[in-house]
Amino acid sequence: MRLNWLRSAKRWQDTLRGETSPEDRRRNFETEVLAAGESLYRHALRLTHNADDADDLLQDTLSRAYQNFDRFQTGTNFKAWILRIMTNLFINRRRQQAREPVLESLDAEEEGFSLYERLLTESFDGAGFEIRPHQGGVQPHQGKNPEDLVLEKLGEEAIKAAINSLPEDYQLVVGLVDLDGLSYEEASAVLKVPMGTVRSRLHRGRTILQRKLYNYAKEMNYI
């Protein structure tokens, strides 16, 4: 009885997904993968720190995800689903190699560091953000102020380098939430850690990132 119910639920899911043939199934899978490709590759690199290993992990992830594509629920976030598969594969592989994840703690100077407060104390007289509660919360004014100018000078390479130099567990959460746009809940499922852990690693990761960007801006005489 239960088996029949499962079969009919599966057929219904296929209908919803519009799958009537293996070709359609494959096409749907490829479309989803290509849309998530950038996040997948970036996450693989963040996990492995190595282009060859990232390729291997990506390949294994695609195979595993394709085998299990019937279990993916249409209408949910495919990117979060396949990133979770990738993370699980990586964790299992690393467990076999008996390596422990690295999680560095913040030093006293990093704890509570705020780029904004540091900029204010270094002779800036920034002016002007306004709140527009009915338009999605706080928004910056259009006009430039000194903090804006510092932000604009922070180039792509500097930001990427700062993210890549974060301790691994912070880098993963910052990447998933800040770059890939996952919610805390989705990142929690991908990394198999509680939401509270995602929140604390994200906040700490951002704090370290701000410290690194401040150091860079200082070195470049932007400040």
Added chain:
Amino acid sequence: MKTHRMDRLTCRQAQEKLFDYLDREIGERDRQRVEEHLAMCEACTRRFGFERKLLDQIREKAGRQGLPSDVKRRLAAMLRNI
């Protein structure tokens, strides 16, 4: 719904909710309390605005790069070989 005077956030409390607010990971009641605080506090409004802009810059400059062409080719080959 207005919050009661005793329910208003201090600057410190508002800033503790900064990232949850910017990430839209905050409950409706707390969101209202943060926005009521921001409506009254120019310093926190500036701080929140700066942090919003920093996160936007990070996503814009490091998050939307597109796949390098060699990776695109490898990805397509992987899909063919599944």
